[in-house]
Amino acid sequence: MSGHEVIEPRLRCVLPFEAVPLEVGLLRRAAAKQLSQWGIPAAVEEAELLVTELATNVIKHVGEGVAATLVLEWRDGRLRVEMHDRSEAFPAASPGSWGDECGRGLHLLAALSAAWGTALTAAGKSVWCEVAVDSMGMCRRIERAAEALERYGSAVVPPPHGRYARMRLEDAAVALIADLLHWTAACGGDPDGVLDQAQVRYEGEVAA
Numbered sequence: 001m002s003g004h005e006v007i008e009p010r011l012r013c014v015l016p017f018e019a020v021p022l023e024v025g026l027l028r029r030a031a032a033k034q035l036s037q038w039g040i041p042a043a044v045e046e047a048e049l050l051v052t053e054l055a056t057n058v059i060k061h062v063g064e065g066v067a068a069t070l071v072l073e074w075r076d077g078r079l080r081v082e083m084h085d086r087s088e089a090f091p092a093a094s095p096g097s098w099g100d101e102c103g104r105g106l107h108l109l110a111a112l113s114a115a116w117g118t119a120l121t122a123a124g125k126s127v128w129c130e131v132a133v134d135s136m137g138m139c140r141r142i143e144r145a146a147e148a149l150e151r152y153g154s155a156v157v158p159p160p161h162g163r164y165a166r167m168r169l170e171d172a173a174v175a176l177i178a179d180l181l182h183w184t185a186a187c188g189g190d191p192d193g194v195l196d197q198a199q200v201r202y203e204g205e206v207a208a
Helices: 021-037 041-061 101-112 137-156 162-186 191-207
Strands: 004-007 010-018 067-075 078-085 115-120 125-132
Touching: 010 021, 021 041, 021 067, 041 067, 041 078, 041 101, 041 125, 101 125, 101 137, 137 162, 162 191
Parallel strands: none
Antiparallel strands: 004 010, 010 067, 067 078, 078 125, 115 125
16 A cells, blocks of 8 residues: 545545455554544544545455555545445445344444545445534534434334433443444454553543
């Protein structure tokens, strides 16, 4: 993975890679390093999740070992993440697809992003998403989490209504965290390490 260009008034980074599990972690770290160099560390957490999801989707649904390209672009307070591959088949998420692994991944993508979509390219397609970063970032994250839990919870617990709404959302939160840990292990990561990092980051943000 190499190569980036700076075009004012936007910042743009192009990272070609081979779609294999080993490259996913390297790609995630390269994206985080680039965002830190651009001076937007607030976008790193969301970007890492998006990069991991998009790259893993290429491996599973386009083919392991295929050539792909990650493009990062920062402009006007928004980070755009694009994943380019050589397949013209678009991913699809239906309202009832939470039980499907691909569908769940796309719903997670939608929950983390301010906007997302797909487009045909000369060589295949791109899947893109945008993350807005501003002074209200923490409030936006809480709103996104609530929205994701309401949508996710409908598949794992009965819809939240009345006096038990909060308890049912907490059950959905536990189920979502457990699924993310399973996903981390399936991608070759360390679930305990991810959980520890999340706890440390949360405590640091609360203290700040």
